[in-house]
Amino acid sequence: MSAGTTTSRRSSRRGTAVLLLAVVLLLALVVALSGDPETATPLDPENPGREGTAALVEVLADQGVEVDVVRDAAALEASEVTTTTTVVVSSTDALGRSTVERLREHARPGLLVLLEPGPAASGALGTPPGLTVPGGGPVAASCSAAGVAGTTGDRLADLSLEVDTATSFPGPGCFPDGGGGHLLVGDDGEVVLGAAQALTNEQVLRADNAALALRLLGGGDRLVWYVPDLGDLASGDAVSVRSLLPPWLLPGLVLGLVAMLAVVLWRGRRLGPLSVEALPVVVRAVETTRSRGRLYRSAGDRPHAATALRAAARARLAERLGLGATGGGPDRVDALVRAVATATGQDPGRVAALLDPYAPTPTTDHDLITLAQDLDRLDREARHP
Secondary structure: OOHHHHHHHHHHHHHHHHHHHHHHHHHHHHHHHHOOOOOOOOOOOOOOOOOOOHHHHHHHHHOOOEEEEEOOHHHHHHOOOOOOEEEEEOOHHHOOHHHHHHHHHHHOOOEEEEEOOOHHHHHHHOOOOOEEEEOOOOEEOOOOOOOOOOOHHHHHOOOEEOOOEEEEEEOOOEEEEOOEEEEEEOOOOOEEEOOHHHHOOOOOOOOOHHHHHHHHHOOOOEEEEEOOOHHHOOHHHOOOHHHHOOOOHHHHHHHHHHHHHHHHHHHOOOOOOOOOOOOOOOOOHHHHHHHHHHHHHHHOOHHHHHHHHHHHHHHHHHHHOOOOOOOOOHHHHHHHHHHHHHHHOOOHHHHHHHHOOOOOOOOOHHHHHHHHHHHHHHHHHHHOO
16 A cells, blocks of 8 residues: 555545534534523513513513512522512413412512413412403503502503403403403402513503503512423312312202202102002903903004904804814814804804904994904804704
């Protein structure tokens, strides 16, 4: 191998190593310059998009308010809350009852602000669930809640609000819309804001939205922005079928069950005492015959009744005349007709009209009764010729 070939291979390997090193350095530079990935969660303080609140956080920081963003319950409990601290909570759908109770206890020295709380958070706060309504023109504060005067209401008295959509809570409050308001103040001083869109990057400059955000969240020297995580939920806070049902459903079911039992006791058939009767029970033949006759009569089935009468008459006459059992065959029926005609001295044609299974059937009850009487008379004549 020549010296030139060896030198060429070494140069090629050195060039490949330098290229790989340059690619690694470029990737490291890109990662370093990109920083943390941006979030797209609505009302998130680190979301620079239209639905985020990053602009509001920057303005609060410029106003000298220390902003601390926490994203789990442990970090929230580790943060210090004083009388000059405001705790604001977004993503309230991730709050459970136990999480709200711990949150209220920890934020009690300061001001607690919840942005558009969901059903679980509203139930834990004792506030009625809100209803999403479309926004409109500027709405004046017009605070009517008794607990608002002298606290939050004084800070919002001369402001107006304008958003695309908002949550309206029933009862007295601020920024009224129909039968409710977009801002409530609870018994413990916590603020529930249903018009959270007023804090977003897109709508914060409408009407007095910016002033509302600064007065509501910038009243202290420190702001703790809590973004709950689903991992903060306790096992008892998990969504179940029972948690989704209205609270009045179980008492309503119990009341309905009690009412049904009362109706059963009121209208139910009362059975008397058990009757003791010796077995077997003897039923007379005439009762059975009458019962079958009533059934045939109620059904209006004259052909069936006539067939049964003729079959019974043929069986009795055949036994009485010593012909044995007679079926429905034509030869056996003809033999029976001849024997009965001989024994009674009647015309074979008339006897056949009474005994023949293919003879015309009665069309009225009177004809059926006549047939029964004629058969009974024929049976007596054959018995006593």
